[in-house]
Amino acid sequence: MPDHAIPQLLELAASEDAKLEIGATWVIKRLAEQGSPPTGGMAREAVDLLDRVQARDAVLHLLQTLPHMEIPADCRAGLRRALERHVGSRHAFVRAWAYNGLGVLAVGDRDLRGEVERLFDAAAERETAAVRARIRRARAAFPTAVLACLTAACGGDADPRVTAQVDTVGGVVAVRNGPGLWRDSERWQVVEKFRVGGSQWGENPAEELGYSRGVSVTLGPNGGIFVVEMATSRVLVFNGDGGFVRSFGRAGEGPGEFRNPTAMAWDGAGRLWVGDFDGRYHVFDSTGAFQKTVGGPFRYFARLQHPLLWEAEGTLVEEIGQEGMVLYLRVDTLGHLVDTAAVVPTSGRTRDPESRRLLPGWRAARFVLNHYRANHRWSLAPDGTIWSASSGQLRLVRTGPRGDTLRVVETSHRPAEFDARDRAVIAEGLAEAGIPRGDIELVRPVVDAIHVLDDGHIMVGIVEKVGEPTSTFDVFDPEGFFLGTVDLGFAMPNQNIPAIVGDTIVAVTPGDLDLPYLVRATIKRSG
Numbered sequence: 001m002p003d004h005a006i007p008q009l010l011e012l013a014a015s016e017d018a019k020l021e022i023g024a025t026w027v028i029k030r031l032a033e034q035g036s037p038p039t040g041g042m043a044r045e046a047v048d049l050l051d052r053v054q055a056r057d058a059v060l061h062l063l064q065t066l067p068h069m070e071i072p073a074d075c076r077a078g079l080r081r082a083l084e085r086h087v088g089s090r091h092a093f094v095r096a097w098a099y100n101g102l103g104v105l106a107v108g109d110r111d112l113r114g115e116v117e118r119l120f121d122a123a124a125e126r127e128t129a130a131v132r133a134r135i136r137r138a139r140a141a142f143p144t145a146v147l148a149c150l151t152a153a154c155g156g157d158a159d160p161r162v163t164a165q166v167d168t169v170g171g172v173v174a175v176r177n178g179p180g181l182w183r184d185s186e187r188w189q190v191v192e193k194f195r196v197g198g199s200q201w202g203e204n205p206a207e208e209l210g211y212s213r214g215v216s217v218t219l220g221p222n223g224g225i226f227v228v229e230m231a232t233s234r235v236l237v238f239n240g241d242g243g244f245v246r247s248f249g250r251a252g253e254g255p256g257e258f259r260n261p262t263a264m265a266w267d268g269a270g271r272l273w274v275g276d277f278d279g280r281y282h283v284f285d286s287t288g289a290f291q292k293t294v295g296g297p298f299r300y301f302a303r304l305q306h307p308l309l310w311e312a313e314g315t316l317v318e319e320i321g322q323e324g325m326v327l328y329l330r331v332d333t334l335g336h337l338v339d340t341a342a343v344v345p346t347s348g349r350t351r352d353p354e355s356r357r358l359l360p361g362w363r364a365a366r367f368v369l370n371h372y373r374a375n376h377r378w379s380l381a382p383d384g385t386i387w388s389a390s391s392g393q394l395r396l397v398r399t400g401p402r403g404d405t406l407r408v409v410e411t412s413h414r415p416a417e418f419d420a421r422d423r424a425v426i427a428e429g430l431a432e433a434g435i436p437r438g439d440i441e442l443v444r445p446v447v448d449a450i451h452v453l454d455d456g457h458i459m460v461g462i463v464e465k466v467g468e469p470t471s472t473f474d475v476f477d478p479e480g481f482f483l484g485t486v487d488l489g490f491a492m493p494n495q496n497i498p499a500i501v502g503d504t505i506v507a508v509t510p511g512d513l514d515l516p517y518l519v520r521a522t523i524k525r526s527g
Helices: 003-013 018-033 040-049 056-068 073-086 092-106 110-126 129-140 353-357 363-371 420-433
Strands: 164-169 172-177 189-197 215-219 225-229 234-238 244-248 261-266 272-276 280-284 290-295 316-322 325-331 337-345 376-380 386-390 395-399 405-410 447-452 458-462 472-476 482-487 499-501 504-510 516-524
Touching: 003 018, 003 040, 018 056, 040 056, 040 073, 056 073, 056 092, 073 092, 092 110, 092 129, 110 129, 129 164, 129 482, 189 482, 215 261, 215 499, 215 504, 225 261, 225 516, 325 376, 337 376, 337 386, 337 395, 363 420, 376 447, 386 447
Parallel strands: 172 405
Antiparallel strands: 164 172, 189 516, 215 225, 225 234, 234 244, 261 272, 272 280, 280 290, 316 325, 325 337, 376 386, 386 395, 395 405, 447 458, 458 472, 472 482, 499 504, 504 516
């Protein structure tokens, strides 16, 4: 969208219609992030809107636009008053970005900087971890900022929970995390709403999940839960309480039939698009009635790690893997390739000739090659950037849509060291296949999966026992500051695609004897 649309967007944002406010300010923010912020008189209008819009998300979008704008001198006093009001919001993210806005004003204004620093210091005593992290980012722009000082009035003993170093080298932001920002009272809790399946099932296979892996979950427009099983080539529908409603689809190559269904997305018309491994999309209405099949522009080259994404513009964002990269591609409703939404550079797996000669009975060797060679994990963030990591190190990399590195996040609390069990398993597997240890590069896996939430928080699945799915996730704020660890209470295998919408998680998890359970849970946040 061209930047000359900003006047119309500002007019829509001032309409006093909540949906228009939110939509228009989101587009203004996106244009600003892409280098086309409001300027001159339009900047004045944008600042003025902070006192006029009512929707919380619209306020947040305008606050997030400020760092990209040049604030007119005659607006600074009014903007300061608006920001000081918003730091009193009951919404943590509004407060965080209001503090950030005060930091923007304070850069280059020595007198104001002192006042803002004192305000930041006071906020450190009472604010949530997410707000404190945003304050650190604002301080990073101050020439004399001390990022590790977030104790009361920066005069007390250093608090190791909130120590992190931030540097910028060659335009890339580097975050070196300490042990974590959360206080005990701030840790997320996961509350399970229901868990159905396992031994409860077995009476009617047609109405039950058959597999605990190779499944993808999405939430329907009316709150229904849709689960696609690759192995059975069918979609099962459950109500919001986990009760079976219907199933549809079967194996085949005809209308509405699947070869290997992989992931799903809902379009703007309330239709379910199911991606098939052969590159086709099968479209159904919300009752499971078949509508059409659309031929896609490619076949899958690697397993999806995340669901399909339907954009408001009417395009489907598809994820495929190729040698050395992962591509997010936009596809229109006719199945035609539109453009590339994002590129993820990957290191790829070490390819060795021994892996091609494994006999079917060599289970130990297959286990080693499947789990101890480096794999790449990634997730598309709401702002179009990508967070990724190699499985052998808890080191997150944020890249832009074109694959350029924007931010590197390092940690030290998850050392990737082989223990006695790892060494024994590796020795047995390599001996079984006759592979010399020096001929293959192996890592102790740490990162099992990455999920970026709707608000930008990052959940990283942590490998605790190699070869088993994990319920342990390290949580980072949207800027990569490590907050702490949460136990979901149920495992999420990386072969599955869960539905994570807001703070709701719906997933298929393996139970005793690897029997599948359908689980719904809610993340409870403090602050």
